[in-house]
Amino acid sequence: MSYIVVSDVHLGSKLCNFDEFCSFLEWVLDLKGSPKKFHLKDGAVEIRSPERIILLGDILELWDPEDGDRDNVVKQCLRPLSLLSDLGCDKVYVMGNHDNAVSSYDEKIDYETLRNGTKLDIWNRHYPEEMGGMRIGDRSYYFLHGHQFDKAQSILTKVSKFLGETWDPLDWFNSQYNTSFTKNYWILSGVLSAALLIGWYLNRDLLASNFGYTALAALLFGFLIYSSLPAVVTKGQRRIYDIKKPKDKTARQILEEKFYQEQKDTITADVVVFGHTHFASSYQGEAGKKKLFINSGSWVGEDEEIDGKTRYSNTFIYIDAAGAHILRWKGGQVKPLESH
Numbered sequence: 001m002s003y004i005v006v007s008d009v010h011l012g013s014k015l016c017n018f019d020e021f022c023s024f025l026e027w028v029l030d031l032k033g034s035p036k037k038f039h040l041k042d043g044a045v046e047i048r049s050p051e052r053i054i055l056l057g058d059i060l061e062l063w064d065p066e067d068g069d070r071d072n073v074v075k076q077c078l079r080p081l082s083l084l085s086d087l088g089c090d091k092v093y094v095m096g097n098h099d100n101a102v103s104s105y106d107e108k109i110d111y112e113t114l115r116n117g118t119k120l121d122i123w124n125r126h127y128p129e130e131m132g133g134m135r136i137g138d139r140s141y142y143f144l145h146g147h148q149f150d151k152a153q154s155i156l157t158k159v160s161k162f163l164g165e166t167w168d169p170l171d172w173f174n175s176q177y178n179t180s181f182t183k184n185y186w187i188l189s190g191v192l193s194a195a196l197l198i199g200w201y202l203n204r205d206l207l208a209s210n211f212g213y214t215a216l217a218a219l220l221f222g223f224l225i226y227s228s229l230p231a232v233v234t235k236g237q238r239r240i241y242d243i244k245k246p247k248d249k250t251a252r253q254i255l256e257e258k259f260y261q262e263q264k265d266t267i268t269a270d271v272v273v274f275g276h277t278h279f280a281s282s283y284q285g286e287a288g289k290k291k292l293f294i295n296s297g298s299w300v301g302e303d304e305e306i307d308g309k310t311r312y313s314n315t316f317i318y319i320d321a322a323g324a325h326i327l328r329w330k331g332g333q334v335k336p337l338e339s340h
């Protein structure tokens, strides 16, 4: 049994390493019939064509696509999706926060059979259902995107629970922006709404005495704001969100700096695989006692030196009966980073 896990590809985002991700998928396709062997510090690993690929959230960028335009997501999806469907393995898609808007597919897409007989299944929160995870070799593994460990995201979760449905304002604004009228005319609408406000102020006496004019002006103002404000939020939200994002944190930082609340953790699996923070890394509390956490990293941006550690882009996890490996895709080749 072997698994490949990728997360945080952010297809459609300006920063997505689209070409690298596609060439990586081609490499995975080529594994069929020709496993690749790697030498590690203590032994070797043979990477075989996986039996399952797990897409661990934020595969699509629906909050902040390039130019705010979701057409860019559709465009960048075509090649990866066709490569993925060609893979001779089952595909599991676990939702992240940036692609949570498609979580309703969880109920609609249920072990769909693709043309080559493989299955595609969508999971809203984590995979598998059981908190004990699923057994690969002599350990159990549990997969989730990881925004659940993120304090800045927890307000969304709390409001969603209260409402009984997903509350995702960034998705709402981006959805409103992605209507053809707003995409084409949001600047004009914004300017006209400002002009209308000024006109309203200058003619306030006239409007105050005429309900018909007031109602008409209010209706027009509402329409103009509705078709311009979503663009302003969509184009400005990255700056607001980046301030609070625990991006670039290592697995150790996430687990030690109180983003993660141990007492609330009901996962009983031996290994938790997650993404979200874009820093391929691992963490284990007191050896032998606590769960092992492995972060799958991302496919956006460049390698970067952060607090004396290198955060590599274009990383993935390979799991087989012998253990889990953090690997990176660089210059058309796979290079090992960590093994557990």
Ligand SMILES: [Mn+2]
Residues within 6 Å of the ligand: 057, 058, 096, 097, 098, 145, 147, 275, 276, 277
């Ligand atoms: Mn995320």
